Amino acid sequence: xxxxxxxxxxxxxxxxxxxxxxxxxxxxxxxxxxxxxxxxxxxxxxxxxxxxxxxxxxxxxxxxxxxxxxxxxxxxxxxxxxxxxxxxxxxxxxxxxxxxxxxxxxxxxxxxxxxxxxxxxxxxxxxxxxxxxxxxxxxxxxxxxxxxxxxxxxxxxxxxxxxxxxxxxxxxxxxxxxxxxxxxxxxxxxxxxxxxxxxxxxxxxxxxxxxxxxxxxxx
Amino acid sequence: xxxxxxxxxxxxxxxxxxxxxxxxxxxxxxxxxxxxxxxxxxxxxxxxxxxxxxxxxxxxxxxxxxxxxxxxxxxxxxxxxxxxxxxxxxxxxxxxxxxxxxxxxxxxxxxxxxxxxxxxxxxxxxxxxxxxxxxxxxxxxxxxxxxxxxxxxxxxxxxxxxxxxxxxxxxxxxxxxxxxxxxxxxxxxxxxxxxxxxxxxxxxxxxxxxxxxxxxxxxxxxxx
Numbered sequence: 316x317x318x319x320x321x322x323x324x325x326x327x328x329x330x331x332x333x334x335x336x337x338x339x340x341x342x343x344x345x346x347x348x349x350x351x352x353x354x355x356x357x358x359x360x361x362x363x364x365x366x367x368x369x370x371x372x373x374x375x376x377x378x379x380x381x382x383x384x385x386x387x388x389x390x391x392x393x394x395x396x397x398x399x400x401x402x403x404x405x406x407x408x409x410x411x412x413x414x415x416x417x418x419x420x421x422x423x424x425x426x427x428x429x430x431x432x433x434x435x436x437x438x439x440x441x442x443x444x445x446x447x448x449x450x451x452x453x454x455x456x457x458x459x460x461x462x463x464x465x466x467x468x469x470x471x472x473x474x475x476x477x478x479x480x481x482x483x484x485x486x487x488x489x490x491x492x493x494x495x496x497x498x499x500x501x502x503x504x505x506x507x508x509x510x511x512x513x514x515x516x517x518x519x520x521x522x523x524x525x526x527x528x529x530x531x532x533x534x
Numbered sequence: 535x536x537x538x539x540x541x542x543x544x545x546x547x548x549x550x551x552x553x554x555x556x557x558x559x560x561x562x563x564x565x566x567x568x569x570x571x572x573x574x575x576x577x578x579x580x581x582x583x584x585x586x587x588x589x590x591x592x593x594x595x596x597x598x599x600x601x602x603x604x605x606x607x608x609x610x611x612x613x614x615x616x617x618x619x620x621x622x623x624x625x626x627x628x629x630x631x632x633x634x635x636x637x638x639x640x641x642x643x644x645x646x647x648x649x650x651x652x653x654x655x656x657x658x659x660x661x662x663x664x665x666x667x668x669x670x671x672x673x674x675x676x677x678x679x680x681x682x683x684x685x686x687x688x689x690x691x692x693x694x695x696x697x698x699x700x701x702x703x704x705x706x707x708x709x710x711x712x713x714x715x716x717x718x719x720x721x722x723x724x725x726x727x728x729x730x731x732x733x734x735x736x737x738x739x740x741x742x743x744x745x746x747x748x749x750x751x752x753x754x755x756x757x758x
Binding site (some may be wrong): 350379380384387388391404405407408409411415416448507 | 586587596599601603606607610613614618626627629630633634637671691
């Protein structure tokens with residue numbers, strides 16, 4: 316019996332990118348359905364009634380919500396190829412800790428780099444760089460966050476990499492100057508087929524930001 | 535297999551996050567050394583060493599290696615000590631659902647309840663509405679089940695310990711009522727069974743001490 320896998324997503328979402336990458340890593344065929352977040356579809360409201368947010372993974376009719384929960388679910392359902400989480404409980408706990416850190420810290424400060432002005436923007440930029448530096452020191456000289464193999468923490472963070480040039484442009488700063496190892500990591504990950512297929516061009520994100528600002532009523 | 539196993543919990547006596555870890559260790563029969571941390575006063579060198587990123591409790595130290603974030607710790611305990619009492623289901627979909635609801639409790643419901651009781655006055659009405667709606671989702675998800683985990687206490691029950699025990703005390707101390715027996719019969723019934731469980735009971739902080747702590751730290755709605 317073939318699996319039916321549908322992904323309700325929004326192309327610039329760094330959270331949706333996580334799920335796309337996980338599915339690609341596992342060679343799972345899925346039906347990608349672009350969502351209009353300002354005019355939410357009946358299927359989105361039905362499949363994620365609690366949050367009404369993307370991404371929503373629908374596997375054989377049953378929805379799974381929250382991107383990192385989806386990544387873990389995908390790893391558990393399709394364990395044979397490209398494990399995304401370590402099998403060792405301690406390493407797995409470390410991966411989840413950092414996934415949680417990325418979830419709690421990166422988005423909020425990143426948003427201020429393009430979505431705020433003046434002092435608020437400067438404070439946001441500073442915090443954002445500090446958070447990236449913490450992540451960079453966790454990466455160290457490893458190829459990926461998990462070591463030799465691409466996995467959960469890389470997947471948790473890489474979507475933001477597609478937004479880096481936009482943050483730099485609208486925030487008027489250089490991420491590479493502060494975090495060269497992290498940029499090198501991003502480039503390495505972007506060469507992976509699953510990532511290349513799942514991340515939009517930085518140019519497209521840069522063009523999208525002014526539109527997003529208008530939607531949020533930010534000048 | 536357990537010879538030389540060293541398990542320490544760095545915790546805070548009144549914290550529902552800290553208690554989640556202790557509940558699971560008790561449920562699974564894992565002995566541990568508890569160390570009370572003065573988190574709001576003087577953070578100990580040990581805390582700063584074992585949780586340099588967040589400098590918070592709980593932290594589990596197992597044979598010298600530390601894990602932080604209560605729900606990450608709970609899953610680590612589940613993965614490491616294979617006992618007959620399991621916290622998460624076997625089926626991947628059921629696991630994803632358990633993780634979803636635990637995250638919902640943590641990030642939405644608890645936060646809204648806290649802000650409704652003690653947040654800025656201007657936001658309390660909005661937060662109360664959010665907390666109420668959040669609890670309604672949980673009421674529906676629990677339904678007729680004995681516990682969120684089914685017949686036995688599971689991941690979501692542990693995550694919702696604040697709702698099971700702390701909420702009643704918080705409501706009394708703050709004067710803000712969000713969850714009533716009439717509107718939330720399932721959660722009311724569940725919380726009685728939850729706090730009656732022997733292993734949970736063993737770790738819960740005394741009610742009068744918690745009430746005194748809340749009153750002292752936050753005062754009440756009527757006092758400003």
